[in-house]
Amino acid sequence: MVEAKTEDTVSSLKIFFEPQSVAVVGASRTPGKLGNTILRNLIKLGYRGRIFPVNPAAQEIEGLQSHPSLAAIPEMVELVVIAIPAHLVLEVMRDCQRKKVKGVVIISSGFSEAGREGMERQRELVRLAAEAGIRMVGPNTTGILNPEGRFTTTFVDLKGVKAGGIGFVAQTGMFAGMMFQWIFSSQNFGLSKVIGLGNKAEVTDHDALDYLAQDEATRVVIMYLEGVRDGRRFLASADRLVRRKPLVVMKGGKTEEGAKAARSHTGSMAGRDEIFEALFKQAGAIRVNDFEELLDLGKTFAYQPLPRGNRIAIISLSGGAGVMATDACLESGLVLASPAGQTLAKLKEKMPAWSTTGNPFDVEPLSEVVTQEGAYRLSLDALLSDPAVDLALLIMSTIRTPQIHADYVVGVARAHPEKPVAVCIIGEASIYHRLFQIMEEANIPVFVGVRRAVASLAALYKYHRFLVNLDRKS
């Protein structure tokens, strides 16, 4: 393949996110079948372009006229989604050539992940695509999701899908699908663009990064990766992206056995982990170890500004939780802020005589005088107003915590838009969920675990420092 310039990459990939027309080869009338769910998803999302189901045995599918073949479609088709058994895919690819389509998304599996025969089949697929200049996502993937643009090629139920600031590059289809369902049903954040790369036969990591780098809706990119096809290109694309927005990467196949498992399901070479560690470091990517952490950091970057430094104020109703947070902060590159004497004196004025102030700030004595609402509000406001504080973590309980707390916290955080705030809530699950909803709607990231909250705030600082160092170098 001839190496394309970045601008060309970006404009040629647009077809996957905003096609004017899409054909679904393997469209089905049977609910539950992939080729049926893909069509339903397109219709439910409200896709505004033309949809052409392709199925030789049907007249009409989901209220749309069906066509026996691509050739039989009387209009231009920009993008083709292929969801048929692997051995039939090459023939359809030749139809795509003749139809002069711009892009294909191949959902089908049975290629480089499926032995020698599959590998051969994938090679032929790549040859056909290159021959006609067709851009190709997959095979063996769930493909594309663009909630704001109302387009998708996925077969996963999209109930609860939301548009937002997180771009997600997922290597594998089934995993992306499982993640979709978890995100849509349990998380508050929205997605800007999702690209499931699958076997990466043609469109690959660096293409995805190039596209998301220039995508206005994407504030942060989270990526699940097993192997990189071209390390040099990955580095170049990541380097361009991280100058504009953060990149958070989770790498599967760190161990030799994990790499072997990766090879067997996407046919991708995971390579030695030290090489990736160096690659990610050089590329300014933030590496995480679990998909829960991937989502934690994703939402925190999408919701919050970057801090100007690493001096954190911790406010906690529980001394023990304050201790744990302190440990986690110090272990992840943050330091305890030293608030000005007058900041603490202002708070001390309202506190019982026996009580002391400090960082972590124990909010219990203050709450005995001004209620828990008042104590969270006053202390967070005082500490965020202090120039010696760059960011804050608030650890709340649900012991005597009515819903109103959330409004107080939201109001104070909004009054200090330049300083990141995260919240931990440890307590009764139903109150947690209500507070979670209110605060995350207001772009405050909420966590149960102290360590996860701190890791997310620390990532904001790491990226800030990375940008500062970049500036210094240039």
Add this chain to the structure above:
Amino acid sequence: MVEAKTEDTVSSLKIFFEPQSVAVVGASRTPGKLGNTILRNLIKLGYRGRIFPVNPAAQEIEGLQSHPSLAAIPEMVELVVIAIPAHLVLEVMRDCQRKKVKGVVIISSGFSEAGREGMERQRELVRLAAEAGIRMVGPNTTGILNPEGRFTTTFVDLKGVKAGGIGFVAQTGMFAGMMFQWIFSSQNFGLSKVIGLGNKAEVTDHDALDYLAQDEATRVVIMYLEGVRDGRRFLASADRLVRRKPLVVMKGGKTEEGAKAARSHTGSMAGRDEIFEALFKQAGAIRVNDFEELLDLGKTFAYQPLPRGNRIAIISLSGGAGVMATDACLESGLVLASPAGQTLAKLKEKMPAWSTTGNPFDVEPLSEVVTQEGAYRLSLDALLSDPAVDLALLIMSTIRTPQIHADYVVGVARAHPEKPVAVCIIGEASIYHRLFQIMEEANIPVFVGVRRAVASLAALYKYHRFLVNLDRKS
């Protein structure tokens, strides 16, 4: 204090968990006040002993006759719960001496955590207790919870409390309270005994460990710790305990700053972390870094048997999740099992021709033939039946997963009671919660994150290995 023998410790601590009678000094008629909630909790839990509210200004509280002082109670009192301002506590302690009570739980704060005056007050408290041979929990704590024995001294709402196999030793009161609420409302496991040690003025870590070591209801001990009063005694008690049941410890105050924060809220010296690391290692305790992990390991030990080795089978609907699980296993001391050829051949018989078998076992091809239910059931049963497999992780999605899955999995796990199984479910939250409920009721630990599930299984193996090494030494 004279060093007591272990049997004496155990019998003298029994008073905190199964007292025949309890007085609550500071009992209150005002809902929401500590001294009111403690009484209500006792009544709601169904405490079967005598309860004596003590409040000079009340005739009756929560339907119970109130007494102006301890002295005014016309009967013997075994245990006294004290929830009044700190400066009044010493006087009540003298009443306890005169009343010849066996134990006191001091909820009040304002002692060693509250400056020089508080420290002096705590010293006097200890002197008075020792003088009369009164055992004392606290001050500055939520105290005791014994769900099965229907006794508590806590002021935290106990809605959802359940009896079970986990013993919990918590240093700090407020944190324990927050954890209670989280556990009762979001977790399925039950608690055997909880001891909130607070400032540890008298009853301390090694006492709690001695008690829980011999407590039949306690299958595993989880512990949040900031400092240890007597390292040698801790080691001796932990050593006795870990021969009978696992001990999982989370240590607050790992960093210098964290240790400083610990000092300021419980007055406890956290000490250098290397010392604790060595202490925990020598004591055979399993150390974790977050309270979520503390609960993960707690429930897994409470639910599951120990494996006989570290050879794990991974079954996953998603190749990507299988890769992540593999990495996590290899990084935490587990190895991939090599199932016998005939085990895999038996599964391969039912699978499509193009598909391959291995470990991780990709359940997708099999599920195309025998449904997802069938695929999970068949593969889990085949792999657990293989002598080359010691334990298993099942990674499920909620994509086309009806509730019935859980029954299949539960049935297979029950048929192999000697091999631990954990389940990850990544997908739609409401289906997750339903499956979680069914499987955890059947003692199968359920997780979202792959890494958390693997860490929990790995802990089972670590403890097994620890016991084997003990046997070899003796």
